[in-house]
Amino acid sequence: MDKEFITRGVKRCSTRQFVLWILPWFALLAFGLFSAGLCLVKGLNQTNMDNRFAFGLWIFLDLTVIALGAGAFFTGFLLYILKLHELRAVINSAVVIGLVCYSGAVAVLAVGVGQPLRFWFTFWYPNVHSMLTEVTFCITCYLTVLMIEYLPVVLKNRKLRQVPSFLVFEFELHKLIYVLAGVGTFLSFFHQGSLGGLYGVLRGRPFAFREGLAIWPSTFFLFILSAAAVGPSFIVLTTWLAEKISRKKLVRPQVLQLLGRISGLLLAFYVLAKTVDTLVWINRTSPDSGFPAVQYYSWKPFGTWILFAEIVVFGLIPAMILLAPRLRARSGWLVSAAALACCGVGLNRFVQTVQTLALPTLSFDKFLSYYPSWQEVGTFLAVVAFGVLVYSFSFRYFQLFPEERELQMEVVQEQEKEQLEMAGRF
Amino acid sequence: MTTTRRDLLRFAGGAAFGAFLTPAPWRLITDTALWSENWPGIPRPARGEIRTKFTHCSLCPAGCAVRARCVGQQPVALAGVFGGLCPFGVTAHHLPYHPARLRQGPVKEAAAAVAAAIAKCGPRERVAVLDLRPGRTASWTYRRAMAGVRNGTYIAPAQPPVSVNLANARTVLSLGAPLLDGWCSPANAFAARDRFRLIQAEPVESRTASLADTWLPIRTGSEQALALSLAGALDTRDAAERTGLAERQIVDLARELKENGPALVIDCRMSQNVVALNVDLGSWGRTIVPRPEAPVPAAWKTAAPPAELAAVPDGSIRVLLIDESAPGEYLPWNEIQKKLVSGNPLVVAFACSREGYGQHAQFVLPAAAFPEVTDDLPAAVDAVAPGFRLATPLIPAPDGLVNPVDFVAGVAGLAAPDALRQRADAIHASGKGKLVTYADGKSAAVKEVKADEFWKALNAGACWTGDAAQPGRAPGRDFSPAAEAAVPALTAVAAELAIADSPLMSKVYQESNLRLGPDRVAMHPRSARECGVEDGAKATLETSAGQRRVEVMIDSGICPGVVLVAARPGFEPGQAKVVRI
């Protein structure tokens, strides 16, 4: 029934099948919206956050999804600025992923503040010294950019093309795309950084506090680097998932390998930088503020293992795999390495947000624990469901993978050739 | 021509565009934010002229002088006149609004029932008043009333026969008395604090203990033994065994008390042994003097003498009127119950809430809460000279309350027109002492003020202090041997004084763990392990006061084998059991 919406020349599952696929996600979304509603109407007492654990699951979610969404800006940057044309194959899907991640993050931020009605104060009375101001400005701006970048994808839809003015508009937009990519890149570089700064500037939390260049602590740059590193990995991951779920070939393996290679390269840099930063912090920054770094890791369960896992298991190892052409060539290795990298960035954001708050600062403090309430988890899941839905719809009705059609042709031709050959035999 | 969908879209587009050029959308955004400033349901503090009123806090016998900051007539903040107040005093002006506060009661029915019960009182059966805070003018009225009733008895918890003079002390040994935590007026205690060395002998590290110069952690119930051995009436080895101290410590302590005098030994009720020990140490007349009392009208001398509960024969009280509106030391209910007649005795309690004896009484009649009461205060345990201090109401009492004094006087057919005024006049007539007014801090000799002015001043915020009486002959040093009580496996000890508290006290026991909340107990890790509970565990606590659900807290400052509980009215230290739920 929705045939005329589906791009020519690509196969999509039957409407019934599609409905069956999205229904559970819609259910999840509904539940999530309900719990978010509770938090908005009854207030944040619905969460398990408290005066000492002022941030919880949500801020962790924000930092993580935005790091993963970095693929959007970085792929754009590689494609339009550095002219890596192979990446045209994944740029659309990258944009969708970016859109999903950023809109999700903004939504959660809106639920997470005590007085959402005052959201505009940040724009009207901004405190330029606050990292959160930088974050808010950049995220909102970049979200608009993403929407504009998303428009062409939408307008290319088979049905919408029928409106002539849309076509014109879309064409005009295309001229803009380089500007957009540039702006987008700048903005996201900036707020990936300010998200890192968010905790790096906390002088009162020596576990997170870092020295740095000018007004920016070292975490500012580490976040940019790590985000740029895992962004491509996440695209590899999602594309692979899409291929598996839709049981189709969507991009040429070389593209994914290229992404993997870039990811690995940056990850290697990141691991190096992170190591240096950690050493400086352990030997200078932390002791200078009166906190011997060893004590952070003597509060169970957050022992030194967490540092090891962050840098080696989820940093060095995937970087090695992705840098080794042989391993990279095998999709199994490629994907699992990408997955490792993504977990790594997640762990790093977790350490930044949760462990920082759990550790005591006053000598008579306790080591604190925190478990999110179901309302918090629900809101978290809403973002996930929202993401899956947007991606599914975009995948079904828009052309996320331009190469898909050709790949399909090739498959068909091969089949025909075989048939001919067979015919020739007899 | 027809309007198409496009036309509508165009119109709408234009409207949207135009709207942004008007103040409306921006104003709406602003207004919603402003609306969040006066969020619905947030009360608005009343404005008005700021006035200052004075009174005396009647929450405990210390009776601190209070300066009240009022908006119009309503007190909004209390502060001490001679220094700080305890947290209960600071928030006392909330008590009338306490959710558990009693506002209505079957007054007529109670009066009728009492009259009927008195009418059919047997020859041996008694009508009794239990007064938790003796020494007040109200107490005198009760005693006079009981003198007028057949077999009328006035019962009160034993009062300290002496009061202490902290100002003179150089060494103070406190046997479990919370000297710095509400035993006497905090202003006095801390004014004198820097001049004496404080030795606290107590099984738990109480607030006083943590501030004391020396804390002697002794076993529960061994205070008397320590006192006796210090007086040489008990062998040191024996005492060491009972208290859990080293003999050496006891010997040193004894020496210190002798050498670094004037010494003062106190315990919660200034028991006979402790008084005798003080006499022994030669403190009589220096750090310890007989309890002073302000003059009373000669006509009152016919009043019934105070009786201790123990002195009343069992099963003899038919009518018991309990005044707990002025809280003091609560006598354990099971003791009281023994004294009641077997066949339906009548118990009437006058109280602000059902918390206390109300649970056991047939009738609970609502009495005035602190800033509404008109009452006076007995001499505090740290008052060397006689005094007269009024607790005058800061706000009018709501309708439907009963004044226990009037009720009892009515029962006895005693005309008690304004006993407080009579007392004041008697004091004035004595011509002794001086009148200290708080507003200006001036003091005038009583001789110089007229009776009316005297009375007016007392009501407007002033106190009368008489001349310190001569100590007279010291009481003979006769010691009552400390009963060798078997120490139970787990002993419950009260953490706080049981005082009615404001909802805001949640700051110190719910929103922080500074004080032990009513639903919490604290114990040493070891005894917790023995009971099979750990920190934060839910458990049931069984004491003589009954059973209740509590949350366990670990505190290694508590003597093993002791469970620290927040005292409730009627609670008494003793055997306890903590069972995990």
Added chain:
Amino acid sequence: MKIRGKILFLAGAMTALGAGWAGFPRVIYRSRPQPVDFSHKVHAEKAGSQCEDCHAFRDDGSFAGIPALDKCAGCHAAAMGTTAAEKNFIEQYVTPQREPQWAANARQPENVYFSHAVHVKRGQVKCEQCHGPQGSSDRLPPYQVDRISGYSRDIWGAGGRPGMTMDDCVACHQKQGLEHSCLDCHK
């Protein structure tokens, strides 16, 4: 066809503009009449009274604001003039000892701390500077309150009214170089 589109667009814009500029202010404010129609002018001329005579300071420097009934009753125990307003006032309020519920246009929000003593006595600010020519007005301005925010129009509203909005305060404080922190004026 094209023209028609433009016309429709403009029509839409015009409607919105009209509604936003003319209609909206009427909708957003709720108006409340004053209990008594009181003339500052009359009192200033006939009784020759100054502002301070009725709007007095207390000893602690706090400002009494609108005088209570007894102040009025001091003169108006019985009718002094012949106006219906006064007659009405005496019957409605003085005789039954009922405080008139004045609607104070100048009452600042709960979160604002404004001390008349500091401004008038130390700052030497004239009443008119903020309240406008209230003293010579013949009738009280109607009390207009924002339906959503609940603030009086003088406190947070359109221009053309006496300057008692936060922006007015800030402007003056900046001029005087007296602007330190939020808590200077907020409580």
Added chain:
Amino acid sequence: MKRYGMSIDVDRCNGCGACMVACAVENNIPPAHQGANDRKGITWIRVYRVDNGEDFPDRRSAFVPVLCQQCGEHTPCASVCPQQAVDVDPATGIVGQMPERCLGCRYCMAACPYHARYFNWWDPAWPAGMEKTLNPDVALRMRGVVEKCNFCHGRWHAAKQRAAAAGKKDIDPADYVPACVDACPTGAIRFGDLNDSATAVAEDARKPESFRLLEKLHTDPKIYYRSKKDWVKEIASAPRPGARKESLRG
């Protein structure tokens, strides 16, 4: 320019909690919601119980009142607030918090090493009738905003007004004393202008046994604690796991 500060004699504090409730009375802080606990309540000044880590009978405790330390140098909370709801008053050195401007993002709470900032998790509510006892000099806060100690700013306003009414240029120090100082029965807390070396506070601050919490963070707190006991002085420094048993009460 004044620099208001406080000195707290830890050896004198008996942990009665009068300061905590007096603060709540003065600043219109509501009683706890039944769901509140020691981590969700609002206590602008909070008395912690610390101990020397020994076991009975060698255990000794001390009580440490902790309120906003009014940091003077790169004040952690002021710099992070995205919408200027936190500011340091140059005239008094007091760190101010504007509930009406606050977005409730709680970034400042994460930034504060002294845990002196509190969030309104619930709508403020009082038992029926008790709202009559609210203080008109302090505005009530709404749900979803952060609040903290501001040295009883309402009293500062009142003092300024009294001075103006009396035609005086400067306020009388006796007129401006925070509620906790007023209420403290032990006289452990002193308040005054640290810039004026004659004040008792400035004197205390100079005493050898006086210290400030986490001084090495270079936030220049204006609350000076002091104690003669060495194990009490340790509370000034960073936590050392195992050195002191967790103080489970207080």
